Amino acid sequence: MKKEINLKLVVQPLLDWYDDHRRILPWREEATPYRVWVSEIMLQQTRVEAVKPYFERFVGALPTIEHLANLNEDALMKLWEGLGYYNRVRNMQKAARVIIEKYNGKMPGDYKQLLELPGIGSYTAGAIASIAFQIPVPAVDGNVLRVISRLTADESDIMKQSVRKDMENKLLQVMPQKRAGDFNQALMELGAMVCIPNGMAKCEMCPWYHYCEARKQGIVMELPKKQPKKKRKIEERTVVILQDRNKVMIQKRPSKGLLAGLYEFPNFLGSLSEEEVLNWVKEKGLLPIRIQKLEDSKHIFSHIEWHMKGFVVRIEEPQDMNFKGYLFVDPDQTKKEYSIPSAFAAYTKFSKYLF
DNA sequence: AAGTCGGGGCC
DNA sequence: GGCCCAGACTT
Numbered sequence: 001m002k003k004e005i006n007l008k009l010v011v012q013p014l015l016d017w018y019d020d021h022r023r024i025l026p027w028r029e030e031a032t033p034y035r036v037w038v039s040e041i042m043l044q045q046t047r048v049e050a051v052k053p054y055f056e057r058f059v060g061a062l063p064t065i066e067h068l069a070n071l072n073e074d075a076l077m078k079l080w081e082g083l084g085y086y087n088r089v090r091n092m093q094k095a096a097r098v099i100i101e102k103y104n105g106k107m108p109g110d111y112k113q114l115l116e117l118p119g120i121g122s123y124t125a126g127a128i129a130s131i132a133f134q135i136p137v138p139a140v141d142g143n144v145l146r147v148i149s150r151l152t153a154d155e156s157d158i159m160k161q162s163v164r165k166d167m168e169n170k171l172l173q174v175m176p177q178k179r180a181g182d183f184n185q186a187l188m189e190l191g192a193m194v195c196i197p198n199g200m201a202k203c204e205m206c207p208w209y210h211y212c213e214a215r216k217q218g219i220v221m222e223l224p225k226k227q228p229k230k231k232r233k234i235e236e237r238t239v240v241i242l243q244d245r246n247k248v249m250i251q252k253r254p255s256k257g258l259l260a261g262l263y264e265f266p267n268f269l270g271s272l273s274e275e276e277v278l279n280w281v282k283e284k285g286l287l288p289i290r291i292q293k294l295e296d297s298k299h300i301f302s303h304i305e306w307h308m309k310g311f312v313v314r315i316e317e318p319q320d321m322n323f324k325g326y327l328f329v330d331p332d333q334t335k336k337e338y339s340i341p342s343a344f345a346a347y348t349k350f351s352k353y354l355f
Numbered sequence: 356a357a358g359t360c361g362g363g364g365c366c
Numbered sequence: 367g368g369c370c371c372a373g374a375c376t377t
Contacts, residue, residue: 043372050363050371084361087375121374141372161356188372197370198365231368258360302360342362 017207018186033107069096081339091119131181138171143191153213297346
């Protein structure tokens with residue numbers, strides 16, 4: 001049963017707890033607008049521990065917004081390789097170019113202007129505004145939704161945008177004017193470390209132990225409520241590692257859709273036979289020497305599953321390397337220059353040394 | 356409001 | 367095997 005709680009009462013206990021328990025994070029100790037921005041984009045649907053190494057490498061390679069705006073696509077995707085949700089970094093570069101053009105290269109310190117930039121929604125705009133510019137606006141992410149719905153024993157479906165709006169409005173009323181960024185980070189820190197997303201909530205460690213309505217009602221683990229999601233669709237695919245003496249064939253994926261703009265080994269929808277693969281190779285005007293079956297593998301995306309079978313095909317050195325849309329590359333070069341998604345990890349290792 | 360978009364860690 | 371993660375964008 002939902003209960004109206006005076007949120008003003010819980011602000012200071014949370015800030016005090018945060019002062020004692022906050023983690024040292026690279027973007028937290030040096031909270032420049034650019035670093036906060038990069039971290040917030042990386043942290044979308046991604047855990048802190050996964051982000052850390054990417055963050056250091058990214059801001060090291062691209063220390064300013066201008067560096068980001070000017071980087072070529074392949075190098076940009078290479079910096080993001082393995083982090084997922086690749087449109088995040090494409091949008092970030094679009095935004096960087098807008099910032100150069102429109103804001104003279106400086107991140108705008110205004111919630112509404114931030115919100116207009118590509119890839120920055122209500123959460124990220126609030127996070128940047130409050131953390132980097134000390135503007136008292138909320139930043140409601142999954143942690144905040146969970147923590148507050150438990151605090152108030154609110155059984156509303158947190159996936160509904162009206163619920164999120166409501167929470168933003170209520171938090172706006174109680175934002176501490178001098179510590180907005182800390183307050184937002186404290187809410188998230190509580191969600192990440194105490195009122196955790198999977199697993200038992202550590203209520204005995206919680207600064208809101210005596211306030212939490214869900215704990216009083218014994219329904220902590222029932223919250224937050226969420227509509228059950230539908231199951232993923234399964235796709236059979238056949239992956240071909242096509243190699244000559246020292247090079248392997250890759251291709252660039254389309255600029256839109258799944259894994260947009262990344263590189264991949266040739267692959268086909270459905271389960272192809274050895275003959276079908278060899279026919280495809282010959283149609284390309286290439287001469288196969290050997291073919292060998294590789295292990296099956298599976299990769300799970302958010303809304304789809306690839307069930308893959310693989311072949312490695314050794315061919316004669318091609319006379320003409322100009323195949324439309326295909327590249328023959330040294331596997332080591334691939335490692336340095338071409339971003340290949342984790343979905344192909346099971347087969348990447350066979351791009352070298354097999355025969 | 357529902358679907359698209361990654362990858363990985365934890366239970 | 368299913369959960370969710372410092373969500374945003376498109377349809």
